[in-house]
Amino acid sequence: MSNIKTAANVTLIPAKEQANSVFTGKKLKVAAYCRVSTDETEQMNSFGVQIAYYTDYIGSRPDWQMIGIFADEGISGTQTENRTQFNRMIELCRKGRIDLILCKSISRFARNTVDCLDFVRELKRLNVAVQFEKENINTLSVSSEFAITLYASFAQAESESISRNITWGIEKSFKEGNVRYQMRYTLGYRLVDGVPQIIEDEAVIVREIFSLFAGGMSLRKIAERLTSEGAARRNGSTVWNRDHVNSILKNEKYVGDAILQKYYTVDCLTHTCAKNNGQKPKYLVQNCHAPIIDRETWDRVQLELSRRSAMTKGNARGGRYRTEYALSELLVCGSCGCNYKRVLWKSGTGKRAVWRCKSTLDGGKARCDSPSLHEEALHSAIVRAINEQILDSSGFDRQSALSADTLESENADLERRIASVSARLGEIEVERNRLLADISAIPADVLGSKLKLLHTEEQELKSKLDELNSKRDSGRHDLYRIKAARNLTHGIEALGEFDNDLVRQVVEEITVKSADKVVVKFCGGEKVTVKV
CATH class of the missing domain: 3.90.1750.20 (Putative Large Serine Recombinase; Chain B, Domain 2)
Incomplete structure (x- = not known):
């Protein structure tokens, strides 16, 4: 009873005493919601116990009418969109078929604070109460929202903590090299x-x-x-x-x-x-x-x-990678260094394929006064150069062997330098961790200076490591091509016509020197000058 005195012209009409704010003298339409967040056997046993408990509990109350037990198995409580039974229960509330929902705890209802409050508020507008047994909260009571907010926040924090622990465990497993295979979409x-x-x-x-x-x-x-x-x-x-x-x-x-x-x-x-x-x-x-x-x-x-x-991406001599024509990536202007491009010229009643320098096409003769080459003549010249290597492969073998030995030596040196830089990066990490472990014993200005020096050296070494890795990869690629070209020229007969795939495998570059002369450089480093 309030101690506030009323005015002389005001008569107090006291509130009616009610055992429960939702009780109206008729049977309440009651439902229960329960959930477990994993599918482990122990949790599933708990899940079955929850269903049995609510079935008996609601059935034992003569003033309650059982509407149903809504249960989601193995579903996370951080999101409601995938909880089929939960959403079905809410839909029945919207239709006025449920007056009271029983739930073990707020964390079973939702571990997401926003979702929890949104649904509690909606149900409150619908005059549907949610009774959380563990926290002893009925959502239709005046002071319930503050308590629900606190408990829901605790539940969300617990979820986030569990997630961090799981993530830590997964990363630790990764570090130990434990592979969890997913091969559902992997051919073979x-x-x-x-x-x-x-x-x-x-x-x-x-x-x-x-x-x-x-x-x-x-x-x-x-x-x-x-x-x-x-x-x-x-x-x-x-x-x-x-x-x-x-x-x-x-x-x-x-x-x-x-x-x-x-x-x-x-x-x-x-x-x-x-x-x-x-x-x-x-x-x-x-x-x-x-x-x-x-x-x-x-x-x-x-x-x-x-x-x-x-x-x-246009990083190679102003050209783009084309596989339809091998010469798109191999034929280079001896004057400006740009790639040649295939174009069609009208010839009588038909069209004739011609190769022209990309600089000349873009800017005319003023930019590059390079010659145009007819495709048929160019193909014939390249075929002659390849056949020369196939028929007399001794020179090609000597040059490719020499190039391969040089590349292997350079790559070995690069591997040693990469290992040295990687080792120093590891030392920097250890040194930084040692400084941070002794943070209380080192003056702030000294610590900051040392960390800054380590960071600067680390960035320089990382940049150097990227450069060394790039050189090593380029060397490996060249070595693969040399070995493949050498094997290929030993395993085929003289060519009768131009073959895009074979040319791409054995030729590294073709340089246009004049209107009637090109230099064919093979993957082994051997160069052959042929007339067009």
């Missing part, structure tokens, strides 16, 4: 007792893709070829596109490796996942299962992917 493999097993019928397709790409074929042409052959993808479809081929070429599983933490959870409440583009560390586990592709082929294809990507 099936999981047997958690271990990837090669499916040979599919592995043949994978090897064909790598072989065709290493041989110079474009992603689009490989896709067209696989489609025409009726090769089946992992989902059974026989229709291929360049993205399907590209994803296979970049999948490290085919060389027996696994990259862990390619994706990470951005928000444990919304369960939003994002691709890991450097926001989190990744972990490469090598030789963890049977490979379909050998290491040398894999490395060669990755280098070729990088090379084509650079050309596509």
Whole structure:
């Protein structure tokens, strides 16, 4: 009873005493909601106990009418959109078919504070009470929202803490090299007792893709070829596109490796996942299962992917990577260094293919006074140069062997320098951690100065490491091409006509010197001057 005195002309009409704010003398339509957030056996037993408890409890009250037990198994409480039974229960409340909801605790109702308050407020507007047994809160009471906000915040904080612990455990497992395989969409493999097993019928397709790409074929042409052959993808479809081929070429599983933490959870409440583009560390586990592709082929294809990507972005002599014509990437102007481009000239009643310097096409003779070459004559000259190497391969062998020895020596030196820089980066990390561990014993200005010096040296070394890795990769690519070209010239007969794929594999560059002379440089370093 209030102690506030009323005015002389005011008569107090006291409130009616009620056992419960939702009781109206008629039977209450009561439902219960229960949930467990994992599918472990122990939790499932708890889940069954909850259902049995509420069934008996509601049935024992003569003033209550059982509407139903709504239960979600193995569903996280941080989001409501995937909780089918929860959403069904809320919909019945909106239709006026439920007066009271029983729930074990706020954390069972929702671990997301915003969701919890939104639903509690909506139900309150509908005059539907939620009774949280653990916290002893009825949402229709005047002071309930403040308490619910506190408890819901605690539940959300607990969820975030659990998420951090799980994330820490997963990352620790990654560091130890424990691979959790997902092979559902990986052509060529099936999981047997958690271990990837090669499916040979599919592995043949994978090897064909790598072989065709290493041989110079474009992603689009490989896709067209696989489609025409009726090769089946992992989902059974026989229709291929360049993205399907590209994803296979970049999948490290085919060389027996696994990259862990390619994706990470951005928000444990919304369960939003994002691709890991450097926001989190990744972990490469090598030789963890049977490979379909050998290491040398894999490395060669990755280098070729990088090379084509650079050309596509216009980083190579002003040109773009073209696979339809090998000369688009090989034919270079001896005057300005730009690539030549194929154009069609009208000739009588038809058209004739001609190769012209890209600078001349863009800016005219004032920019580059280079000659135009007819395709037929140019092809014939290149075929003669290749046949010369095939018929008398001793010079080519000597030069390619010398070039290979030089590249191997340079690559070995680069490996030593890379190892040295990597070791120093590791020392910097240890030194920084030692300084931070002794932070209380070091004056702030001294600590800041030392950390700044370490950071500056670290950035310089990282830049140097990127440069060394790039040089090593370029050297590896050249070495692969030299060995492949040498093997190829020993295994074929003299050419009868121009072959784009073969030219791409054995020729490194063709320089236009004049209207009737080009220099063909082979992958082994051997140069042949031929008349056009």
